[in-house]
Each structure stands twice: as structure tokens, then as C-alpha cells.
Amino acid sequence: xxxxxxxxxxxxxxxxxxxxxxxxxxxxxxxxxxxxxxxxxxxxxxxxxxxxxxxxxxxxxxxxxxxxxxxxxxxxxxxxxxxxxxxxxxxxxxxxxxxxxxxxxxxxxxxxxxxxxxxxxxxxxxxxxxxxxxxxxxxxxxxxxxxxxxxxxxxxxxxxxxxxxxxxxxxxxxxxxxxxxxxxxxxxxxxxx
Amino acid sequence: xxxxxxxxxxxxxxxxxxxxxxxxxxxxxxxxxxxxxxxxxxxxxxxxxxxxxxxxxxxxxxxxxxxxxxxxxxxxxxxxxxxxxxxxxxxxxxxxxxxxxxxxxxxxxxxxxxxxxxxxxxxxxxxxxxxxxxxxxxxxxxxxxxxxxxxxxxxxxxxxxxxxxxxxxxxxxxxxxxx
Numbered sequence: 001x002x003x004x005x006x007x008x009x010x011x012x013x014x015x016x017x018x019x020x021x022x023x024x025x026x027x028x029x030x031x032x033x034x035x036x037x038x039x040x041x042x043x044x045x046x047x048x049x050x051x052x053x054x055x056x057x058x059x060x061x062x063x064x065x066x067x068x069x070x071x072x073x074x075x076x077x078x079x080x081x082x083x084x085x086x087x088x089x090x091x092x093x094x095x096x097x098x099x100x101x102x103x104x105x106x107x108x109x110x111x112x113x114x115x116x117x118x119x120x121x122x123x124x125x126x127x128x129x130x131x132x133x134x135x136x137x138x139x140x141x142x143x144x145x146x147x148x149x150x151x152x153x154x155x156x157x158x159x160x161x162x163x164x165x166x167x168x169x170x171x172x173x174x175x176x177x178x179x180x181x182x183x184x185x186x187x188x189x190x191x192x193x
Numbered sequence: 194x195x196x197x198x199x200x201x202x203x204x205x206x207x208x209x210x211x212x213x214x215x216x217x218x219x220x221x222x223x224x225x226x227x228x229x230x231x232x233x234x235x236x237x238x239x240x241x242x243x244x245x246x247x248x249x250x251x252x253x254x255x256x257x258x259x260x261x262x263x264x265x266x267x268x269x270x271x272x273x274x275x276x277x278x279x280x281x282x283x284x285x286x287x288x289x290x291x292x293x294x295x296x297x298x299x300x301x302x303x304x305x306x307x308x309x310x311x312x313x314x315x316x317x318x319x320x321x322x323x324x325x326x327x328x329x330x331x332x333x334x335x336x337x338x339x340x341x342x343x344x345x346x347x348x349x350x351x352x353x354x355x356x357x358x359x360x361x362x363x364x365x366x367x368x369x370x371x372x
Contacts, residue, residue, distance in 0.1 A: 030219060030222075030223070033219070033222065034215060034219060037215050037218055037219075038215055041209070041210055041214060041215065042207045042208065042209050042210075043207060045208065045209065045210040045214070046205075046206075046207040046208045049208060050205055055210075058210075059210050059211065059214060062210060062214070063214070063217065063218050063221065066218050066222075067218070067221060067222060067225065070222045070225065071225065123200075123203065126200055126204075127200065127203050127204035128204075130200055130201060130204040131204050131205070134201075134204075134205075145201070145205070146205055148201075149198070149201040149202050149204070149205040150205040150206070150207060152202075177197065180197065180201075181197060184197070
């Protein structure tokens with residue numbers, strides 16, 4: 001399993017600048033904290049938004065994650081650790097939120113409405129279609145897909161973030177992609193994905 | 194890489210929250226109580242400058258005190274002779290003192306390097322209570338000796354006075370017998 005130490009390779013200058021920002025932020029510098037938020041808000045918000053499929057809920061969840069970070073800044077050891085921490089906390093909060101509010105009705109793949117227009121002519125439509133199909137996956141499998149395709153993490157890194165065995169991550173990915181391929185090929189007909 | 198991968202990357206690309214996201218977040222963060230540092234962090238702050246300087250000064254002072262006490266007890270060791278007299282031992286000879294002995298003084302260097310143990314004296318390093326008791330005993334012995342000397346002087350004075358008195362008595366007696 002891969003730890004947070006090896007997740008991102010930063011050049012020395014960037015790492016030093018980010019380290020300094022973290023240090024100042026931990027000492028109570030609000031400007032440094034604001035810079036950190038602005039740098040990572042896209043990642044945290046997108047994970048929550050893709051998982052919950054609700055922008056306002058996703059914003060609320062992202063705010064809670066950053067408030068949690070504000071309370072735990074002293075425990076963050078490096079910029080790489082910060083990114084790992086944010087992904088981990090966001091993933092866990094997404095699952096908690098989903099279980100608590102039951103915001104997402106359980107829809108089977110077969111119940112996803114068929115598209116009425118040609119997907120190849122409209123990328124936006126295809127993207128929306130993919131998101132809706134991924135939305136039908138179980139929680140952990142959905143997070144695996146989001147971390148794989150939004151954050152471009154390899155299975156080892158995903159296993160580390162989600163505290164999951166590597167083989168489980170691989171099997172989630174394999175089954176999810178197989179389901180997606182089946183559903184989309186049935187929906188889109190001739191188009192091969 | 195398949196087309197499905199590409200399409201999934203497009204579908205799940207990052208998005209930005211609303212423009213006032215950061216402002217709202219910072220307002221909420223400002224209302225939060227200040228995070229309490231864990232005990233190990235507070236302990237670690239003891240080593241931050243300038244506290245580090247005070248810790249270093251304290252450690253140095255303690256070391257100097259310990260070394261001074263050790264030196265003092267080494268220099269003030271007590272020697273008890275075979276006749277029971279207590280005396281302070283002279284400070285031990287250092288290596289530098291030994292080096293002062295020149296070879297032309299006909300001193301057997303082996304004796305200097307490894308002196309034979311003295312049979313008449315035993316060296317002990319008493320505790321403070323023991324040292325006080327020994328000093329008291331020595332004081333008593335000295336007082337006893339002084340008392341005996343005074344007694345002898347007194348006896349001598351008494352015998353002289355007695356002799357003088359006898360002489361005077363005899364003289365008076367002799368004068369009474371004369372016609």
C-alpha cells in the first residue's frame with residue numbers, strides 16, 4: 001500500500017514555498033490559510049460534488065473539511081501530507097454524508113434513462129450520462145472511480161486514501177468500468193467505448 | 194488508454210465552488226475557537242528559543258554544582274590513624290605533579306608510579322554524620338589530654354606548696370624549741 005509520502009513529487013522550490021505557507025498558517029496566519037484554501041478548494045469541492053451530485057451540499061461539505069483542516073493544521077507535516085489528508089477526510093465525509101442524509105436514491109443501472117440524442121454529437125451530454133451511471137455504483141466503488149478519473153490516482157494511491165486493500169480497489173475499478181461499458185454500449189448502440 | 198477513460202476524465206474534471214466560498218469559510222474559521230495545542234507540542238515549546246537558553250543555563254548550573262560537590266568531598270576525605278587520631282588527608286597528587294619528578298633525583302620511578310600501600314593508615318570517605326562524630330571524639334580526646342596535663346601541673350603545684358608548707362612548719366617548730 002502506498003503512503004502519502006510518495007503521492008506527489010514537488011520540486012524543491014515549490015515544496016519550500018508550500019512548507020512555509022503551511023507553517024505560517026499553523027501559526028495563525030489567515031492569509032496563508034486563505035492561499036491553501038484557494039489552492040485546494042477545487043479538488044475538495046469537485047470530489048464532494050461528483051459524489052453527492054448536489055452543489056450546495058458539496059460546498060457545505062467542503063467548508064466542513066477546510067474548517068477541520070483549520071483545527072488540525074499543526075498535525076500536517078508537508079504539502080504532500082496536506083493533499084493526502086484532504087482527499088482522505090473528504091472521502092470519509094462524503095460517505096458519512098451519503099449515509100446520514102440518504103440524499104442519493106438507490107437507482108439501478110437499468111433504471112437510468114436512455115438518452116434521446118446522439119451522444120457522439122454532444123460531449124456534455126455524454127459526460128452527464130457517465131456521471132449518472134457512476135452515480136448508480138456503490139459508495140466505495142463510486143469514490144474509487146472519482147479518485148481514479150478526477151484526481152488521476154493510481155490504484156495503490158487510492159487504496160491508501162480509502163484504507164482499502166489494493167486488490168479490492170482493482171476489482172472495484174474493473175467491475176465499475178465493465179458495468180459502465182455495458183450500460184453505455186447498450187445505450188449508445190454502435191459507439192464503441 | 195480507451196475512449197471510456199478519456200470520457201470519464203472529462204466527466205469528472207475538477208470544478209470550482211462559488212466565488213464567495215473562501216470568504217464564507219474564513220468568516221466561519223475566524224469564529225472557531227483557537228485550536229488547543231496537544232501536551233507534547235506544549236512540552237516541545239520549552240526547547241524553543243529563548244526558553245532553550247534558560248534550559249541550557251539550568252543544566253550547566255546543575256552540572257557545575259555536581260562537579261563542585263564531588264571535588265569538595267574528594268579534597269576533604271578523612272584519614273584515621275592507627276592510634277585513633279583523625280586528620281584531613283592531603284589532596285591527591287595529580288599526574289602533573291608526578292611528572293615534576295626528574296629522573297636525576299634517583300627516585301625509583303616504579304615506586305612513584307605504583308606506591309606501596311601504607312599499612313599504618315587507612316583512608317576512609319566518611320559520611321557527613323560520621324565526620325561530625327569523629328571530630329567530636331577527637332575534641333574529647335584533646336580535652337582529656339589537656340585535663341590530664343592540667344591535673345599534673347596542679348599536682349606539681351600542690352606538692353611544691355606542700356613542701357614549702359612543711360619547711361615553714363619545720364622552721365616554726367625549730368624556733369619554738371630554741372631557748
